[in-house]
Amino acid sequence: EAQVTQNPRYLITVTGKKLTVTCSQNMNHEYMSWYRQDPGLGLRQIYYSMNVEVTDKGDVPEGYKVSRKEKRNFPLILESPSPNQTSLYFCASSSAGGIHEQYFGPGTRLTVT
Amino acid sequence: AQKVTQAQTEISVVEKEDVTLDCVYETRDTTYYLFWYKQPPSGELVFLIRRNSFDEQNEISGRYSWNFQKSTSSFNFTITASQVVDSAVYFCALSESYNNNDMRFGAGTRLTVKP
Numbered sequence: 001e002a003q004v005t006q007n008p009r010y011l012i013t014v015t016g017k018k019l020t021v022t023c024s025q026n027m028n029h030e031y032m033s034w035y036r037q038d039p040g041l042g043l044r045q046i047y048y049s050m051n052v053e054v055t056d057k058g059d060v061p062e063g064y065k066v067s068r069k070e071k072r073n074f075p076l077i078l079e080s081p082s083p084n085q086t087s088l089y090f091c092a093s094s095s096a097g098g099i100h101e102q103y104f105g106p107g108t109r110l111t112v113t
Numbered sequence: 114a115q116k117v118t119q120a121q122t123e124i125s126v127v128e129k130e131d132v133t134l135d136c137v138y139e140t141r142d143t144t145y146y147l148f149w150y151k152q153p154p155s156g157e158l159v160f161l162i163r164r165n166s167f168d169e170q171n172e173i174s175g176r177y178s179w180n181f182q183k184s185t186s187s188f189n190f191t192i193t194a195s196q197v198v199d200s201a202v203y204f205c206a207l208s209e210s211y212n213n214n215d216m217r218f219g220a221g222t223r224l225t226v227k228p
Contacts (some may be wrong), residue, residue, distance in 0.1 A: 031214070039120075042204060044216040050214060078185065090158065098208025098216040099146055104158040 002027045006091050006105035012097065013081055021108050023091030024032045032074040033058070033102065036087040043090065044089045049074055050097065061072055081112040115140040117207050117218035126195055127227050134190040134222045136205030142166075144210035147181065147188045152202040152221070161203075164188065195226045 006023045013019055025032065033048040035058075045058030049068040063085055065077040074093075078085060090111050092102040116139040124198040126132045138147065147159040162172060164181050172179045192199050198228045202223045 003208065033214075033216075035218075036215055042117075042119075042220040043206075044218070045215065048214050088156075092158075097214045099210070101160040101163055102216065103150065103160075104150075107156050107158075 002103065004091055004103050004105035006089075006108050008108060009106060010082055012111045012113065015082055016080050019081060019108070019110075020076050021089060021091075021113070023074045023076065023105055024072050025091075025093040026036050026072065027093060027095070027103065028071065029093035029095050029103075030071070031097045032068070033047075033092045033094075034074070034076050035090045035092065036060065036065070036085075037090060037107075038087050044096050045105075046076070046089075048097075078110075081110075083112050086110060115145070115207050115209050115215075115217050116178075117205050117217050117219035119203075119205055119222050120223075121222045121224070122202065122220070123223045125225045128197060129194050130226075131191060131193050132195050132224065132226075134192075134203050134204070134205075134224065136188045136190065137221060138186050138188065138205070138207045140207060140209055143211040146208050146210075148206040148208075149179065149188075149190050149205065150204045152204065154200070158204075161190075168216075192224075195224075197226050197228055200224060200226045 034046040036042040047066040048056045091105040094102045118137045145162045145166045151159045202221045205219040
């Protein structure tokens with residue numbers, strides 16, 4: 001089954017404690033992306049990757065890091081989480097960037113206290 | 114940069130009513146792509162439709178239809194004979210051909226269909 005998986009699905013952490021949210025896709029897609037969803041703001045892109053070792057900033061990259069060492073994986077790293085990073089996070093993949101539909105993971109709800 | 118506006122924050126209808134969700138976009142590109150996604154209460158994002166800027170034909174899929182009008186920069190979504198299962202947040206999104214890695218989403222419209 002074609003899918004994008006994210007882990008964990010729910011996470012409560014404290015300010016400053018480094019965390020990683022994993023994302024993996026099994027569709028051999030070159031393009032992957034991270035979004036955060038906040039009430040009234042829709043989805044905003046954090047980072048995207050066009051291929052292995054190729055990443056770039058989206059609209060709201062501050063406070064986040066990513067890596068793309070393998071085609072299937074695109075982890076999101078918060079080195080020092082802050083309460084304003086409390087949000088719902090989605091990973092997505094696509095065969096051709098924003099030209100084609102993106103397949104989204106189930107979401108990770110992060111709370112930073 | 115491109116922009117997507119969904120002016121309706123929340124809409125509430127009674128089952129079997131027709132409802133239209135508005136989407137207005139801004140772009141300087143002549144080639145672009147428009148999308149609608151559905152987010153049901155369970156939280157996942159479900160792809161509904163993709164349209165490119167050269168295809169202005171309206172589309173119908175069952176009870177769903179989409180009206181793309183370049184003259185007014187709108188890509189509206191109509192649900193005919195709404196059902197409770199249509200209750201969800203609906204997002205309109207846009208990506209431009211010259212920078213198709215940057216997909217912009219609207220703020221979303223929360224649709225509630227009451228029995």
